[in-house]
Amino acid sequence: MDKLSEIMAAKRQALAGSIRPVRNQELERLGQMQRQGGSFLKALARKDRLSVIAEIKRKSPSAGEIASATLDAVEQAREYVNAEADCLSILTDTDYFGGKLQDLWDVVEFLECHQRKTPCLRKDFMVHPVQVAEAAEAGARCILIIVRALENDEIKALRDAADIAGLDILYEIHEERELEKALRFDPKIIGVNNRDLKRFKTDLVVSEALIPQIPNGIIKVSESGIFDPEDATRARECGADAILVGEALMKAEDPEALMEAFHQA
Ligand SMILES: O=C(O)c1ccccc1NCC(=O)[C@H](O)[C@H](O)COP(=O)(O)O
Numbered sequence: 001m002d003k004l005s006e007i008m009a010a011k012r013q014a015l016a017g018s019i020r021p022v023r024n025q026e027l028e029r030l031g032q033m034q035r036q037g038g039s040f041l042k043a044l045a046r047k048d049r050l051s052v053i054a055e056i057k058r059k060s061p062s063a064g065e066i067a068s069a070t071l072d073a074v075e076q077a078r079e080y081v082n083a084e085a086d087c088l089s090i091l092t093d094t095d096y097f098g099g100k101l102q103d104l105w106d107v108v109e110f111l112e113c114h115q116r117k118t119p120c121l122r123k124d125f126m127v128h129p130v131q132v133a134e135a136a137e138a139g140a141r142c143i144l145i146i147v148r149a150l151e152n153d154e155i156k157a158l159r160d161a162a163d164i165a166g167l168d169i170l171y172e173i174h175e176e177r178e179l180e181k182a183l184r185f186d187p188k189i190i191g192v193n194n195r196d197l198k199r200f201k202t203d204l205v206v207s208e209a210l211i212p213q214i215p216n217g218i219i220k221v222s223e224s225g226i227f228d229p230e231d232a233t234r235a236r237e238c239g240a241d242a243i244l245v246g247e248a249l250m251k252a253e254d255p256e257a258l259m260e261a262f263h264q265a
Contacts, residue, residue: 003061004197007096008149011125014095022129024164030136031166037111037119040142040168041188043086044219044242049263050232053121053221054085054255055246056107058098062200066250073103074110080249081116083259087142089121089244099123101138108139121170127154129161136165142189144170147178159185170221174206179213190214191221191244204231208238229258232265 001009044051056076058067067076077088090107091099104122111118119141124131126143127150135143143162145155162169171182172191182190192210194202202225211220222235223244235243243262252258 002198003200004146004149007061007093007125008127008146010095011093012127015128015130018130019128020130022133022161026133027129027136027161027164030133031164033136034166037108037139037141038117040087040119040121040170041219043119044189044221046086046241050236050240050265051086051242052259052262053087053089053242053244054080054083054249054259055089055091055123055244056080056099056103057091057246057250059096060246061096062195063247066247069098073099074106076250077107077110079255080259081111081114081118083256084263085118085259086242087119087121089123089246090140091123091246093124101134104135104138104140112139125149126158129157132158132161132165132167136167140167142168142170144172146172147182148174152181152184155181155185172223173210176210176213179210183215187218189219189221191223193223194226195224204234207235207240211235211239214239226262229261229265232262236265 056073058071059065090104091097092101094100121142122135122140123144145158170189170191171187172193173179173182174193192207194204194206207222214220219241221242221244222240226243226245227248249255
């Protein structure tokens with residue numbers, strides 16, 4: 001079993017007790033609340049620079065500990081927002097990434113208090129609309145759908161729930177056949193994950209092979225393994241509108257300078 005399958009199985013087990021039918025009415029109500037932020041999609045669609053989704057990530061299966069388990073998500077968000085991140089990605093998985101749903105609540109509250117519109121992605125292993133409702137309630141503006149990890153009917157249920165709640169969707173792919181599968185769902189944003197979750201290796205060749213195949217009109221994101229401005233330039237040159245960066249920004253001595261260099265790539 002590869003790591004992604006292991007994580008998905010653990011997530012399904014952990015969620016089993018909280019699965020319940022999620023009514024459209026509830027999702028509509030959450031959509032009307034729209035607690036925070038501007039549109040995730042629009043924040044990625046800038047023509048003047050490469051957009052950056054900055055991830056709050058304490059640990060990961062591939063890197064181990066990236067930051068202290070006690071890292072304050074709000075302080076990290078403050079650094080990212082001051083550095084002009086276009087969007088934030090907040091890992092809410094606890095067991096493998098050391099995050100929690102409360103991080104999303106706290107960061108959104110911080111953004112609201114400071115009148116910042118930086119939209120947030122709830123980065124988690126989504127399997128059921130209950131998680132979409134949680135994301136909307138906490139103030140996320142986007143959810144992640146890992147195409148390879150889900151059956152078509154599961155993707156449809158998540159897509160329909162997100163649409164009703166007014167959330168954007170980042171469809172994540174790693175192989176050509178996953179692009180074909182993603183395109184059946186009329187995606188507005190597709191992320192190409194450069195990380196091979198069997199061997200944990202990242203290679204920007206994955207973005208270079210897949211991003212040019214994504215049809216025009218869809219926002220293209222290169223994810224994982226982007227460490228320096230040269231990597232960002234490679235992503236930009238193969239057609240990425242945005243990059244999603246975790247480890248490099250979490251560990252950067254000067255996140256503002258690195259963010260600026262990414263934007264200018
Ligand atoms: O990062 C991992 O080790 C990992 C393992 C299994 C499933 C997902 C994983 N990462 C999730 C991500 O998509 C990354 O956190 C994100 O793209 C940022 O990557 P990086 O800039 O390399 O930290």
